[in-house]
Amino acid sequence: MRRFIIKRLILSVFILLCVTFIIYALMRCLPASYVENMAMQLSAAPGAKPYSEWLDQLNEQYGLDKGIVAGYLRWLSDAIRGNFGDSWKYTVPVVQKFADVIWLSFVMGAVAFFLELIIAIPLGVIAATKQYSRTDYVITAVALVGISLPTFFFATLLKLAFSVGLGWFDLYGLVGRDYEQLSAWGQFLDKANHLVLPIVTLVIVSIGSLMRYTRTNMLEVLNADYIRTARAKGLDENKVIYHHAFRNTLIPLVTIVGGSLPGLFAGALITETLFMIPGIGYISYQAMVAGDIPFSMFYLTFMAILTLAGNLLSDILYAVVDPRVRIA
Amino acid sequence: MFRKKGEGYLTAKESRRISKENRKITEEFEKKRKRKNVPESEYITQMRDPNNEVEFDDLHSYFYTDAGVVKSVDGVTFDVPIGKTVGIVGESGCGKSVTSLSLMQLLQRPQGQIVSGEIRLNRGGKVYNIANTPQEIMQDLRGNAVSMIFQEPMTSLNPVFKIGDQVDEVIALHEGKGKSKEEIRRQTIEALELVGIANSEGVANMYPHELSGGMRQRVVIAMALACHPRVIIADEPTTALDVTIQAQILDLLRDLKSKINASIMLITHDLGVIAEMADYVVVMYAGRIVEKGTAEDIFYHPAHPYTLGLMASKPVVGREVSELYSIPGKVPNPVNMPNYCYFRDRCEMKMSCCDGDYPCEIRLSDTHVVSCYRYYEEHKEEAERTANANLLQTARMAAAGEEVKGDA
Numbered sequence: 001m002r003r004f005i006i007k008r009l010i011l012s013v014f015i016l017l018c019v020t021f022i023i024y025a026l027m028r029c030l031p032a033s034y035v036e037n038m039a040m041q042l043s044a045a046p047g048a049k050p051y052s053e054w055l056d057q058l059n060e061q062y063g064l065d066k067g068i069v070a071g072y073l074r075w076l077s078d079a080i081r082g083n084f085g086d087s088w089k090y091t092v093p094v095v096q097k098f099a100d101v102i103w104l105s106f107v108m109g110a111v112a113f114f115l116e117l118i119i120a121i122p123l124g125v126i127a128a129t130k131q132y133s134r135t136d137y138v139i140t141a142v143a144l145v146g147i148s149l150p151t152f153f154f155a156t157l158l159k160l161a162f163s164v165g166l167g168w169f170d171l172y173g174l175v176g177r178d179y180e181q182l183s184a185w186g187q188f189l190d191k192a193n194h195l196v197l198p199i200v201t202l203v204i205v206s207i208g209s210l211m212r213y214t215r216t217n218m219l220e221v222l223n224a225d226y227i228r229t230a231r232a233k234g235l236d237e238n239k240v241i242y243h244h245a246f247r248n249t250l251i252p253l254v255t256i257v258g259g260s261l262p263g264l265f266a267g268a269l270i271t272e273t274l275f276m277i278p279g280i281g282y283i284s285y286q287a288m289v290a291g292d293i294p295f296s297m298f299y300l301t302f303m304a305i306l307t308l309a310g311n312l313l314s315d316i317l318y319a320v321v322d323p324r325v326r327i328a
Numbered sequence: 329m330f331r332k333k334g335e336g337y338l339t340a341k342e343s344r345r346i347s348k349e350n351r352k353i354t355e356e357f358e359k360k361r362k363r364k365n366v367p368e369s370e371y372i373t374q375m376r377d378p379n380n381e382v383e384f385d386d387l388h389s390y391f392y393t394d395a396g397v398v399k400s401v402d403g404v405t406f407d408v409p410i411g412k413t414v415g416i417v418g419e420s421g422c423g424k425s426v427t428s429l430s431l432m433q434l435l436q437r438p439q440g441q442i443v444s445g446e447i448r449l450n451r452g453g454k455v456y457n458i459a460n461t462p463q464e465i466m467q468d469l470r471g472n473a474v475s476m477i478f479q480e481p482m483t484s485l486n487p488v489f490k491i492g493d494q495v496d497e498v499i500a501l502h503e504g505k506g507k508s509k510e511e512i513r514r515q516t517i518e519a520l521e522l523v524g525i526a527n528s529e530g531v532a533n534m535y536p537h538e539l540s541g542g543m544r545q546r547v548v549i550a551m552a553l554a555c556h557p558r559v560i561i562a563d564e565p566t567t568a569l570d571v572t573i574q575a576q577i578l579d580l581l582r583d584l585k586s587k588i589n590a591s592i593m594l595i596t597h598d599l600g601v602i603a604e605m606a607d608y609v610v611v612m613y614a615g616r617i618v619e620k621g622t623a624e625d626i627f628y629h630p631a632h633p634y635t636l637g638l639m640a641s642k643p644v645v646g647r648e649v650s651e652l653y654s655i656p657g658k659v660p661n662p663v664n665m666p667n668y669c670y671f672r673d674r675c676e677m678k679m680s681c682c683d684g685d686y687p688c689e690i691r692l693s694d695t696h697v698v699s700c701y702r703y704y705e706e707h708k709e710e711a712e713r714t715a716n717a718n719l720l721q722t723a724r725m726a727a728a729g730e731e732v733k734g735d736a
Contacts, residue, residue, distance in 0.1 A: 225483040231434055232478075233498040233551070234470035237463075247488045323535040324487060 001319075005312070012308040017076075019304045020297070024072045027293050028064075034088050034291035035062055062088070075297060085294040089287050094298045097283070104174070105267035105279035108195060112202035113264060120207040121253070124214025128222060129241055139211065146208030155201045155274045162197060169197050172276040198275045202268055214253065221248045251322045258314025262306035343394055350392035354438040361437075361463065371460040375450050381559050381591040382408040382431065387445035387459075389423075389430045392438075396663035400426040402615040403445070406608075408559065410450075413585065413592040415606030415623070417599060417638070421659060423615040424595045428561040431458055431593075432476055433466045449473065451558070472502040475552040479564035481545035485536040492516055492532030495551050502555040519550040522587075524580060542573035546580070553584060561593045566601065578605065599642050603627055608695075611635050614659055614670040616686075621696035631698040633677045669701065677702060 039054040267281025287295040389401040447458035520528035566574040657674035
């Protein structure tokens, strides 16, 4: 087990190097160049230097005068020492800006993910055990609606019902108008209140696929011979389903759960934009559009690390839930 | 109008109509099954002969599929005497397994249902009619009074639990009251030793994938025997194993039978296995019994053309043939069975009278029973009596049906 993990970690470092290089190369090739925009603005000022002079000066200043490989190596040597530089767009250190926004997205993602698990998996199990019953049809139909309808449609519906109609929540934003006057506990509640609709949106659009996946796997397991053996022992139906069958259904589910680790930090661009919540999805999108190389590099590297960690985690979890899998 | 397409073709409309009707019927059955606090009088009954462990009496088990009703078991009657082995033979899909699963109430519900008939299980003091026994009582009987050895050892153990835990589970369920975990585990180890597993403590800590097919089948047998059942159903216990292991498993079953004195229902299509193991033999074809009797009756005096065909199609040591005999034709479509001898179209001894209704049972001797028109002449009187009795019963059932409708 330990050897496997060490081997995988070494491999991961190699993969990470390749990934970061590709990202860097792509960022440099993007048509949206922060430096060009800036040079254009500066040269437009009255009595300024011509555009090409500004461009050369800025390129040198921002380290873009070197080639892609040399630029990458310089970024890498800084990054290894923990120095990710300053964000060009936000003009603060990258790590500081990231730390400001990531927790909001993480809380949203984690709560939504947790709710998704505790709603989708039991529903999937129920739908499978009552296959072709009315319950099954209702659950499957709801899942299909969740999968097929887009986020913005749901978000708008929710806003119409709960903000405009019932007036329970604000339409958008993270804090209310009187946020500054509230006590610490009140401020927390105010933020939580503003996060309800975004989280509900995230949950609704994501439960469908997990639920269908659970249902399919459960159905397959329920038809297995060992389930008949369990019934032939005289076990009651609950024990058969939630002990014998569910343990086997867990095996494929684990891959999905392990694979969603990066999703927790990725933020939800569309949902965050619709509710005007300054999460990482929204911020990183803005940075990328502006051609902010340090911020994008940091964010994408972070995601790559999480993806690799998620894969490793699901491989390890596989061995935990399925005794047939031995890691060596 | 559409032209009639080949047999078995259903239009979407027909299929929808069938599944709608099926749903109505199966919901009725399920409703009846899901009642709480069923009075004992509904499922406690009397044995016809107290020397029997199990009596199947005119059992009908149907599957309500979207293609129509499949009468997998259609009026099966036979007894399993105490301490005897009854072999059930027949080709794939003839209803052998469905008969045994009915005894365990393990038919795939809601499609599969015991429609009518009785299965009487003798439990010393009480006699249960399995067809009406409610779920909770059934759970107590399964694995305890009746247990089952399945045909696929590779897949009939749960891959994620250890062998010991899987055997513990059944012991704890039925005999574990007031016992500590260690005591239960000791009993598990004993059960594993009983089926000839060396290093039983080590095996108890292994997962199923770490064992060979033969070992797994031994574990399945140990699990079936752990609670000292009165009836063991062995559903093709040697099918998935190679011949050497087959011989070992059969020896084991025979040994165990003499040790624990249980009745065995042995289901197989291997006549050799039957000859070696069984005291009584039941030959099934398309959901009905075509012939039954003692092993001697069936092997030395086979009467039904189907049994004769089966006997002719097995290789015999010392006789050289270039090609083994095979019964011509194929099994009829299980949906919409005709009302004449199901074997008629494949039978090489067909006579003119075979076009009549399904032949009734003819008693050739005290133990030997066959359903075939070829024996009507010799046993005319008896045949007519049985036929009349059948008619009477049908009429009675129809009248009862009318009454029920009248009530509704």
